[in-house]
Amino acid sequence: GPAKRAKRFRYFTYLWRLTYLSAIGGAAYLAYGVWDLRHPDDQFEPDPNKKNLVILGTGWGAVSLLKKLDTENYNVIVISPRNYFLFTPLLPSCTTGTVEHRSIMEPIRSITRHKQAAVKFYEAEATKIDPERKTVLIDDNSDVKGASNKTEVSYDMLVVSVGAENATFGIPGVKEHSCFLKEIGDAQQIRKKIMDCVETATFKDQSPEEVERLLHMVVVGGGPTGVEFAGELQDFFDQDIKKWVPEISDKFKVTLIEALPNVLPMFSKQLIDYTESTFKEEKITIKTKTAVKKVTDKTVEAEATGPDGKKTTEVMPYGLLVWATGNAVRPVVKDLMSQIPAQKDSRRGLAVNEYLVVQGTKDIWATGDCAVAGYAPTAQVASQEGAFLARLFNTMAKSEAIENQIHELSSSLNLKPGDSASVSKEIEAHEKQLRRIKDIKPFHYTHQGSLAYIGSERAVADVSWLNGNFATGGGLTYLFWRSAYLSMCFSTRNRVLVVLDWLKSKAFGRDVSRE
Ligand code: FAD
Ligand code: NAI
Structure with missing residues (x-):
């Protein structure tokens, strides 16, 4: 009836107002963030006698x-x-x-x-x-x-x-021939090299073997760095490179090499399986139980352990080699x-x-x-x-200040014997405060979970939540991955820039120019 309709209408009006207000609130928050970034307050120089x-x-x-x-x-x-x-x-x-x-x-x-x-x-x-x-x-x-x-x-x-720094374990040729993935310069070098390999592969009269080598992208190390990079690279190829350079579409290949029996050892078994099957779908080859022993300018030499425990040496020609075997x-x-x-x-x-x-x-x-x-x-x-x-x-600074105050009060105790009772009281109060402040608990780490992007808009997450753990993988996890990173991004400026980049690469595709 009309009463019900009026109620529904009111309900929608409220909802509309709420949306409207939160949009204004969000915009105001953003504007304040930007304004604050650009207008820092005047600073003072700390006392030079401080530590x-x-x-x-x-x-x-x-x-x-x-x-x-x-x-x-x-x-x-x-x-x-x-x-x-x-x-x-x-x-x-x-x-x-x-x-x-x-x-x-x-x-x-x-x-x-x-x-x-x-x-x-x-x-x-x-x-x-x-x-x-x-x-x-x-x-x-x-x-x-x-x-x-x-x-x-x-x-x-x-x-x-x-x-x-990047671990190389003294393996010959790694420092000279591979790209690492730790600093901004590394990422820029990789970006440039991917397109250089593609353009060189399509150069006039390139032999089929050379084309195959140039388009073979090898990633060493199946930790999260290696896995996330392999996923991003395959995305780049599937969503963009393939479109602009169709003649190489069946020749581009990503291989991930890992010495241990599986990738992502810090994640739960279920997510390891999910990652491995997603990689299979994405056509990324995973070679586990395979340890790289030597690198030259065009090949990677690895020792693979078969199911029977027998060791074989494999030589893989590559165009791009990314080395992600952890820290030194x-x-x-x-x-x-x-x-x-x-x-x-x-x-x-x-x-x-x-x-x-x-x-x-x-x-x-x-x-x-x-x-x-x-x-x-x-x-x-x-x-x-x-x-x-x-x-x-x-x-520490606070308790030092209180200690100094106590020291001063104690010395005044001798000067003004008449006030001694009230001064003693004050000292006592300060000492109590000091004891409370000085009672600092040791460092305790709270694990919030592990999160990794694995390509084709999927992510894996082992999250500790409400004292429980849950493992999830897939498209929703990917959305969670994106929003989690956005909320972790440091400044408002970074948040805005990253969102704009995501929108830009979604709308126009990634840029395939080699800078
Ligand atoms: P860093 O962040 O590496 O900072 C070291 C600083 O010291 C740098 O500013 C460097 O320039 C400076 N420095 C170097 N040498 C000197 C010197 N001699 N004198 C003075 N300064 C020096 N961890 C996660 O928890 N989640 C993730 O999703 C995640 N993703 C990652 C992705 C990649 C590609 C990589 C490489 C790492 C990732 N990590 C992630 C790990 C994380 O980045 C590191 O654990 C973290 O950076 C360690 O912090 P840090 O302050 O010890 O070192
Ligand atoms: P890592 O140490 O986690 O993994 C390196 C892998 O390389 C290991 O699995 C190791 O067995 C393998 N390896 C070593 N030598 C090899 C060889 N010669 N041949 C083949 N494989 C070899 O290193 P990674 O991925 O760089 O991560 C470093 C740290 O940063 C980790 O603590 C990780 O958790 C953290 N990180 C976290 C991320 C996330 O949470 N999404 C993303 C990236 C890094």
């Missing part, structure tokens, strides 16, 4: 520390050869242009400029840490060098957050470890205690891939460690 807190690196560990740190308590100095933060989870998407590289970079200057008290940044590599003299040797290794390009920085407190310790970290007897037995990085203090030192902390705290080398771990250190340092 020097030196942070090495501008990656996940260092930046999450910096974001949560009250910089007025210390003289903060950040040192890194890279003047930006890199959102690594979307780096595989940059190799094919699904996302443009600048969209996942966040200038460190914007991060430091938004702090309340000024922070110094030096674009340089730390080459040596001297724990005795409490100094760091730094070296400007960029193209433009000034008269001052190598110097020393003193610290009272040091945070080592330099990450890791950086030289500056190795050198520091060699100076500390307590680090003698540590192999994979700086062994730290439950407060992330480097074992065998007093004023050095480490986070992320260069620290060994018993967790996987992931962004999730590094960012939680960085946030923990920020809380720790903020608290």
Whole structure:
């Protein structure tokens, strides 16, 4: 009847208003984010008598520390050869242009400029840490060098957050001939090389064997980096390259080589199977139980173990080789470890205690891939460690201030004997506050789950939720993957840029020009 219709109409009006209001709210939030980014407040210089807190690196560990740190308590100095933060989870998407590289970079200057008290940044590599003299040797290794390009920085407190380098296990030819996938430059090099291989394969009079070699894309390492890259690459081919260069459509081939019996060892069995069957559909060849032993400019030599345990050597010609076999310790970290007897037995990085203090030192902390705290080398771990250190340092500064107050009050106790009762009370209150503040719990990692993109708009996720775990794979997971990454992207600017890139590559396809 009409009453029902009126009710329905009212209901729709409410819904419409709600949508309308949330759209306005969203737009206002976005506009404020943009405005705030462009208009940082004036900063003040911290008191020069405060302690020097030196942070090495501008990656996940260092930046999450910096974001949560009250910089007025210390003289903060950040040192890194890279003047930006890199959102690594979307780096595989940059190799094919699904996302443009600048969209996942966040200038460190914007991060430091938004702090309340000024922070110094030096674009340089730390080459040596001297724990005795409490100094760091730094070296400007960029193209433009000034008269001052190598110097020393003193610290009272040091945070080592330099990450890791690419493992090659000393396998001959890897460094010379393969591309890695860790930095922006790596992704750009891969993007360029994919199209170079395609154009060279279609060059006049290219022999069939040479065409086959040039279009064979080999990925070594079945960890998440290798898997995500292989997925992105196959997408690029299926959705774009094939369309513009149809004559190679049956010749482009992606092979993923893994030494262990399966890919993605950190995911659950069900998701490993899902990934392997998706790769089969996508026509990506997975070669497990196959360890690469040697690389030349045109071939990969691997040792495959058959089901009967027999070993055979396989030589695979390739056009593009991407090497993703995990992490190795950086030289500056190795050198520091060699100076500390307590680090003698540590192999994979700086062994730290439950407060992330480097074992065998007093004023050095480490986070992320260069620290060994018993967790996987992931962004999730590094960012939680960085946030923990920020809380720790903020608290240390606070308790130091209270200690000073107590000290002052205690000395006034002798001067004004008449007030002693009230002063004692005050001291007691301060001591109580101090005890509460000083009771800092050790670092505790909360695993939120693992998430990986596997190509053809599918993702796999092992998520810890409400104390339970669930494993999911597929198209919905892919949407979840995208929104999860968007919410993790650092600034409003990055979020907007990444969404625009996704829309752009969806509407126009990825760009196949070789830059
Ligand atoms: P990094 O982020 O690597 O930062 C190290 C910093 O130190 C850099 O700024 C570097 O320039 C600087 N530096 C290097 N040498 C020196 C020196 N000598 N002196 C001073 N500074 C130096 N993890 C996840 O949890 N989820 C993901 O989806 C995910 N995806 C990834 C995808 C790819 C392609 C890769 C390569 C990694 C991915 N990871 C992911 C892992 C994650 O990126 C790392 O675990 C994380 O970056 C570690 O943080 P970090 O701060 O220790 O090191
Ligand atoms: P990884 O260490 O996870 O995997 C490397 C793989 O290479 C291993 O499975 C190893 O068996 C294999 N390998 C080593 N030598 C080999 C050889 N000679 N021949 C063939 N295979 C060989 O490395 P990856 O993928 O770079 O990841 C590094 C870290 O970053 C991990 O902790 C990972 O969890 C994290 N990460 C997380 C992502 C995500 O959550 N989506 C994405 C990328 C990285």
